[in-house]
Amino acid sequence: MAILYAVVARGTIVLAEFSAVTGNTGAVARRILEKLPSEADSRVCFSQDRYIFHILKSDGLTFLCMANDTFGRRIPFSYLEDIHMRFMKNYGRVAPYAPAYAMNDEFSRVLHQQMEFFSSNPSADTLNRVRGEVGEIRTIMVDNIEKILERGDRIELLVDKTATMQDSAFHFKKQSKRLRRALWMKNAKLLRHATFLQILTPSLLVIVSTAVINLHKSSVVFSRNVEEASRKEFTDLFGVECVAVHDKYLGLPIFVGSSKKLIFGSSKEKLWKKLASLGSNPSYCRSSIFKARTVFEHGSRWQLGNGASISVWRDRWIPRPKTFSVFTPPPHDSFEDLRVNDLMDSPVRIQTVI
Template structure:
């Protein structure tokens, strides 16, 4: 399976989780990750542990985390996290902000299991994710090794999603490109007018030479 473990939490309080059993210490490491993520900050971040990647999405105080093989890439795990977050909030609403630990586990662990299987094995999932990736800005998510972070005991350095900055840069680039196109267009218009005027002057000078004067007397007669 591409996705091996998943949980939903409020802060460090786990509300529901499901494991495929391939990674024995996934639950323990996931709790260490939850405890070190600053509260109140929305984020999309990934951390590595051996050949496994811990992907985290925190939005409005609810954290969704999954563990995937590094071969799964980033697109499928983060699409899974967005799907799970939307389903969880839609199902429980404001209750998820006050529920006790594992308060939704009996019901929602089955949904975690179903969606893990879908995103891991159904080819339609990747097809849908590829379409989403073409429609939405691709998130740049960097990876930091969990072992190094936990060994030094420091606060995890969150690698925050760069989407907002990328969108702002794209908007500025489009405005600059539009100004550049307008500038080039006006410059071409002015150049065309100048060439037409120059051509008219050349024609007049040639006629004046052929007609023996600037008033073109011989030609007018």
């Protein structure tokens, strides 16, 4: 294994580490952490015997690994960048105040797995991987050329086919432009017809429903997609006003807030105007009510209770159609104030004199 040791620390506080060898590697790494300069982001290397310590400082953390001196510097730093990305993704929020070895149980396994991957897998080295892919492409190109030569195809034939394809591409581009213009014109015509139908629909609704729209009190709101020419054509056709937003419907505000005065102010003002048109003389209303008094009195009669408030001679209390009153006059002046209860026996309310 080329990479033998890795540690993640905040200053001198170790958060996670893994070692594939025994010895004083951890002590040497801690001594290096103590002597590191306090720069924000940096990359440095320290040599120790046959090993090199590669250090990456980023986001207030230090990522350190030890590798053989024959392994180079590109792959160890690629390993540190991968560890940095994984650590910040999982512990980026808690890393600034986490205690020592807080992530060691979980992240030491990640250090070990990535250590094995970057030490043994050739695809871990991005530059070598790109070089391998370029070499593979070259091999494929050589194979294709050799196959063409083996079949006896002439290079001139390939050139002719290339020229033919170029002419076909130019012709296709020209035809596609014509088709695009034709489709655009067709779409514009359809859009114009649709706009005309939208303008004509309200008129048809009025004719069919025999309803009448007061255009002087009407307003219209358009969306931002409607062109200015279409807006003017619609407003000129119907003679309505174009507004940004409808603020009232049937005299009431559309948007209801917390202000009662704003909501009902207009309705209250209209009501007071109607009442003011009736005049300031209250006898107008009173005379209208008293107009029906004669009709009410003509058909009314008393319903007997205890009879204490019903006059025998003056009130209508006898169940006789039309008159409901006594025909004969009082025999004496002393009977003038006679009440119906005077004609009854109090305990059982039996009428005794008529």
